[in-house]
Amino acid sequence: MNYLKNYIGRTTLCMLTAPLFAQSACAITSEEIFPSKLDGMVIKGVYVRKGTIAATFTNLLALDKLLSSNGSAKEIADIIKDQSELGRGLYALDVFQMQPLENWLRDASRQGKILVAALTLQDCPEMMTASIEARLEELVKTSHPVVQAKIKKVLG
Amino acid sequence: MNNKMLVMSLLVGLSASVSAKTPEQVLADGKDSTVLKGVEFRKGTIASLIKNVSLLNEQLKLQETPAGVNVVIEDMRASIPAQEALDVFNVFKAEEWLVSEQPGNLMAGVLFLQQFPQFLTPQIREFLIQNSIGAHPLLKAEIVKLI
Numbered sequence: 001m002n003y004l005k006n007y008i009g010r011t012t013l014c015m016l017t018a019p020l021f022a023q024s025a026c027a028i029t030s031e032e033i034f035p036s037k038l039d040g041m042v043i044k045g046v047y048v049r050k051g052t053i054a055a056t057f058t059n060l061l062a063l064d065k066l067l068s069s070n071g072s073a074k075e076i077a078d079i080i081k082d083q084s085e086l087g088r089g090l091y092a093l094d095v096f097q098m099q100p101l102e103n104w105l106r107d108a109s110r111q112g113k114i115l116v117a118a119l120t121l122q123d124c125p126e127m128m129t130a131s132i133e134a135r136l137e138e139l140v141k142t143s144h145p146v147v148q149a150k151i152k153k154v155l156g
Numbered sequence: 157m158n159n160k161m162l163v164m165s166l167l168v169g170l171s172a173s174v175s176a177k178t179p180e181q182v183l184a185d186g187k188d189s190t191v192l193k194g195v196e197f198r199k200g201t202i203a204s205l206i207k208n209v210s211l212l213n214e215q216l217k218l219q220e221t222p223a224g225v226n227v228v229i230e231d232m233r234a235s236i237p238a239q240e241a242l243d244v245f246n247v248f249k250a251e252e253w254l255v256s257e258q259p260g261n262l263m264a265g266v267l268f269l270q271q272f273p274q275f276l277t278p279q280i281r282e283f284l285i286q287n288s289i290g291a292h293p294l295l296k297a298e299i300v301k302l303i
Contacts, residue, residue, distance in 0.1 A: 020299045027231040028207035030200030036188050050199035051179030057202075057247045058177040082178050089179075096205045098261070099248055106252075113247070 017080055046092040056090060056116060059083045063112030067144045083116060087123030096120075101127060105135045107112050118150040128154075195241035204240055205264065209233050212260030213284045216292040225294060233267050240272060254283060259295050262287065266298045276302070 034041065040049035059079045066076050090096065106115035118136070121128055133155065140151045183190055189198040208228050215222050239245065245253075245268050253265030266284070269276045281303050288299040 007278045027210075027228040028204050028211070030198045030204045032200075033203045033207065034188075034198075034200035037186070048167050049179040051182035053202040053206075054182045054242050055177040057243045058182070060247055061243055062177075079177075086179070093203050093209065094206050098209050099252070099256075103248070103252055103256070111253065 010076065043092040045100060046088045048089040048092050052086055052089040053093060053095060056083065056086050056095075060112045060116045064110055065112070066080050067115070068109070068113035073146075080115070080119065080146075081151075083119050084123070087120035090120060091124050091127070094105065096127065101132055105132065108139055108142055111147050114139060114143065115147045115150055118147065118154050121154045122150070125154075193241040195237050197238040197242060201235060202236050202242055202244060205232065205235060207245065209264050210259035213258045214260075216259035216263070216295055221292075223237060229263065229267075229294065229298070233270075236271050237266050238262050242269070245272070245275075250280060252281065254287070257287070259292055262291075263295055263298060266295070266302050270298070270302050273302075275279060284303075 034050050038050070040047055042048070059082065061074065063079055063083075065071065066079075101117050101121070104113050107113070121132070136151050136155055140148055140155070143151060165293065183199050187199075189196055191197075208231060209227055212225070212232075215228070217226050250265050250269055253261045253268070256262070269280070284299050285302055287294045
């Protein structure tokens, strides 16, 4: 109930002030992105399930840990399998507008982050740029064999 | 008592073990929120941060302050503990929010550091001092509050 009051108040404020100012900003809340009871929704033509970004971040940190400590090959493969299906959703949610793929590839010691970036590129090849390609070519030389294989696949 | 402690530590160990996560495992069907590291968070929490960062990236480049910007900043500030519990600032460390030089990203990094000052290094402090020159007054005010 409090949320509803708050939401109506905020929306009304935005509606009232928008015509008065050339530019107006209204905060976007999680309720506006995913209304209650909805498990997912279509964004930019892609069905995106709630929890997509949180799952990706959990997977990424788990991969960082496993790839830097000779972690179990099965666990790594399981995560790759789950993560492979999330790239389009991340793209639709503008994750790469907030943190461009170049940022994901900056630190060579973050192998999980690099692997998730490579998995996303596999899913969304249109995101590949000349600078990303050049960075991947550098990273492939020093990466974990699993990450190397994925980068090679992405580079074709 | 010792057995109880052993069971508790095993449970903690299990929850901390690395394993694949699907969105369904993070938030089951029909659930709108869950608790992580003692913080309750709602579905769409990280997605709303992305949208608000993007809004501030546009709005804090303008000469005049558009209506509603303060609400965006306050919403972002209030969401920081949940974002931290969701590992947003582990995946992208404080420095990574600052180096983009986008005002919305910078604001997210500054608001995080205000609440988690243990991550404020002398290098970050120096970087922020340099970057506060010429920053939008609202961003500058938050940097001043931090340093």
